[in-house]
Structures are given as C-alpha cells and as structure tokens.
Amino acid sequence: MTNPAGFLRRLAHVASTLIIASMIMNHTSFAQSPTWRIHDINRPHPPVITPGSSTSPTPPSDAIILFDGKDLSQWTDANGRPSKWKVENGYMEVTKGSGEIRSKQGFGDVQLHIEWASPAPAQGKGQDRGNSGVFLMGKYEVQVLDSYQNQTYADGQAAAIYGQYPPLVNASRPSGEWQSYDIIFRRPRFANDGQLLQPARLMVLHNGVLVHDNVTLWGPTNWMEYDAYAPHADRLPISMQDHGSPVRYRNIWLRELPEPLDLRPPMAKPEHAITLAPEVLARYLGKYEVNPNWHFNLKHEGDKLLANFSGQRWLEIVALSERKFAMVKTAGDLEFDLDSAGRPKGFVFRMGGSEFVAKRVAGE
Numbered sequence: 001m002t003n004p005a006g007f008l009r010r011l012a013h014v015a016s017t018l019i020i021a022s023m024i025m026n027h028t029s030f031a032q033s034p035t036w037r038i039h040d041i042n043r044p045h046p047p048v049i050t051p052g053s054s055t056s057p058t059p060p061s062d063a064i065i066l067f068d069g070k071d072l073s074q075w076t077d078a079n080g081r082p083s084k085w086k087v088e089n090g091y092m093e094v095t096k097g098s099g100e101i102r103s104k105q106g107f108g109d110v111q112l113h114i115e116w117a118s119p120a121p122a123q124g125k126g127q128d129r130g131n132s133g134v135f136l137m138g139k140y141e142v143q144v145l146d147s148y149q150n151q152t153y154a155d156g157q158a159a160a161i162y163g164q165y166p167p168l169v170n171a172s173r174p175s176g177e178w179q180s181y182d183i184i185f186r187r188p189r190f191a192n193d194g195q196l197l198q199p200a201r202l203m204v205l206h207n208g209v210l211v212h213d214n215v216t217l218w219g220p221t222n223w224m225e226y227d228a229y230a231p232h233a234d235r236l237p238i239s240m241q242d243h244g245s246p247v248r249y250r251n252i253w254l255r256e257l258p259e260p261l262d263l264r265p266p267m268a269k270p271e272h273a274i275t276l277a278p279e280v281l282a283r284y285l286g287k288y289e290v291n292p293n294w295h296f297n298l299k300h301e302g303d304k305l306l307a308n309f310s311g312q313r314w315l316e317i318v319a320l321s322e323r324k325f326a327m328v329k330t331a332g333d334l335e336f337d338l339d340s341a342g343r344p345k346g347f348v349f350r351m352g353g354s355e356f357v358a359k360r361v362a363g364e
Contacts, residue, residue: 159181182205
C-alpha cells in the first residue's frame, strides 16, 4: 500500500495519530487481546513456515482467464486506457509510474487465483521491498510484499488484509520465486437505502497454506486506517497496485461464485400430508423385513407414526395417501401394498435413487 518514503523511521510519531481498531481478532492466538493500532510494529508477527512446492495449477473449465502470459487485453490503467505495464516471458511486470492496472470486467463474489514474484535480488527493506497489492473490487486489498526474512508491521506483510488482519502464518518464498494467492471473496451486501446488510469476507491461501479463514472485513482497506463501508456497485474491477517496485504477475484467473445459499431447516411436514384416523394408522404398525439382516419397525407415538430403520433411530413418517407415506426430514418415501381389507402386506422403500422391498412379518 502506498506510504511516504521513510515511513518506518517516523512510525513512532505516526502511531500516536492512528485510530484504535474497534474489533479484536479472535481467530488466532498471536492476534488476540489486546487491540492493536493499525500498522503497529509491535504487533506479534505470524510464525514463519516453509510452504509446499506447488504454485501454478491449471485453471478449471469454468474459469475466466484474466492473464495467460500473452497480452493485457483484459486490463486497462486507472483511466480506462491501455496499461503501460510490461509483458514478457509469460508474465506482466509493474512499470514504475504507470499506475495501477485493473480488469476491464467488474466482479463481485469470486474465487481468484493469482501468482506473483518480487524482484531478485531483494531491494530495500520493510514496506519498500517488493510492494504491490491485489485489490478485490478495487477496495479490499490482499497485500503483496517480499516478506521473506523481511520484517515490517504485521498487518502489512505479504498476504495480510492490509491494515486489518495479519496472515495466520508467514508462508513467503524467497525473493524472486513465484508465489500464489488463492482468494475466496464475498462482497459486502447493501440494502436499497445504502444500509450495510453483510460485510465483505475473505478466505486466502498463500502458497497453498490457509492464512485467512473467512474473516470479516471492517470496511475497505487503506493506509493508516480502514474506511467505513459506503454503498457501491455489486461488480467492480480487480486491480493490482503500482508501488514503484517491479513486481511480476502471471496465471491470473477467477471463477465467479453464485449467491451464498440461504439454507433453512426442512419443512415441518411434507406438502400434501394428510391425517389418517387412528384406527387406520394402527394397521401399519409392526415389523417389515427386507432380508434376514435388515428390517423396519413401525410404531405409533402420540399422533406420530415412527419408522425404525434396521435398529437405527426412529424417524417420523406422514401419510400422503393410504398407500404412500413420506419421511418428514429426509427425501425418502414408503409405498405400501394393501390387501382388500386395507391392511399392508409390505412396502417399497425409496431413497437416494435406490429402492428396497420390505414384506410384513407374519404375526407382527
């Protein structure tokens, strides 16, 4: 993230003006109480680990390819003009002074894969070493920085959600080596009147290692503070930052995600359920056998008919007719074979694409 030259030397002075973060992170031990000021150099740093070797997966069949190493046809500069970033040897590289690069398309909820490499040999230190950033919707930044044996404030190192969350671990590779981010992003939701309904959320893997576990963003990221949420479009471009360092990017693709499922408990009873008279319902009670090792028991409990599946738990079933019954919370049904007096001789049990014939056991 852009900051004045020599920021680290003046950090003690700047820190006195920082706002106090109002939310305490509760997902890692190193980042728990107390509350840390944004960019606090004393904030505990994530443990360092060595990531695995895989970096560059093949995009899935439904991926939108934003950069395949050939050209910048899917990108513009901040003003919508052709970007001046350099393309060679299968990667794009920041051209100092050219400004950010942003996707022509806008996106909301996405699974984003992006690979990057900082300059080698390493140049500078702290925030001045291999600095760039990946911005979801142009507002929510996952920091790009050479954090291999390079200390800076924890919420500004590689894979940090800038100014908000340090990564769970530092999974950085050495300077110049290709690294990957796999990002699951859920955009914020706003009501028609602009009220925030749901904040943005991020899950991030750095070099295949989980570093953010579906964390809630406090607002758009920024330097020295985070901004309050303000209504914005549901789809906005993805961008990468020109921070003056020749950071490289390659193999950029994403998958647009459907709206999150609003899962509800199963309905109280299946539609079209009917109530049978107690004397009719009593006809179905008893034992039914599929084979010597598998049987069903039906019993009456209050006003409910319960079925026990081969000694497992009792589950409620309801009548749709005198022949057909349905399980209340499971997509399964029982279709009875009735004799002339309306007494069950057996039933066919259907569930999950399979069906089984159960015969009534005599005397039961």
